[in-house]
Amino acid sequence: MNYFDLINKCLIELNYKACDNFSDLIKNDHKKIKNILNIINSEICSFDNWNFLLKKQELELPRNTSEIQNTIEGRIHSLYIDKQKYEYDSDFEKFFLNKELSNTYSVFNDKILFPMFQENKTIEIFYYTNNFVKDSDDNDKKKFENEDDYSIIPEPFVEPILVYGTCMRLKGNTEYSKFSYWYNMYKEALSTLRAKTETNALSSPTISMKRT
Secondary structure (H helix, E strand, O other): OEHHHHHHHHHHHOOOOOOOOHHHOOOHHHHHHHHHHHHHHHHHHHHOOOHHHEEEEEEEEOOOOOEEEOOOOEEEEEEEEOOEEEEEOOOOHHHHOOOOOOOEEEEEOOEEEOOOOOOOEEEEEEEEEOOOEEOOOOOEEOOOOOOOOEEOOOOOOHHHHHHHHHHHHHHOOOOOOOHHHHHHHHHHHHHHHHHHOOOOOOOOOOOOOOOO
């Protein structure tokens, strides 16, 4: 379900008129819905280490070099060199003093630090992406912008989580007639997503009720 479809689903749930064209989304409530959809999508994706966030990237470490530019757009899950797993060491100063432990790496500003090797090395990095949206050509991006953009939250969970979550956030009133229905549908979809998607977090994301 793309961005435009999600917006129209929200409009229908809110008893507003759906739009025929993306360019017609010019009213104040249209802008609020577009903004809240991005907020909810980002909140859900960034709260847990969902397995649908996992990606892999390979970087090259030249010989006699102990650092490379960190181009990973997200949080590193695990790192391998020559199929050997390297553990993260938060004490980056060891690497500048050549006192690092074997099979470890660290991070300093925009650099990833390693022991120095006498030959070129390929670094395999598995990470949780912080790009939570894709465009129509399947390119990663951080947020919804265009009509055909879509969330990386898997179907069929993306619609109830984002639509009902957005409606709750927009109204921000537990006394609203449809609030309980939206809340129950949102929680059910989120619970099912959690049951079918491995995650390392201990608690479920919650919707904060505030006006936008």
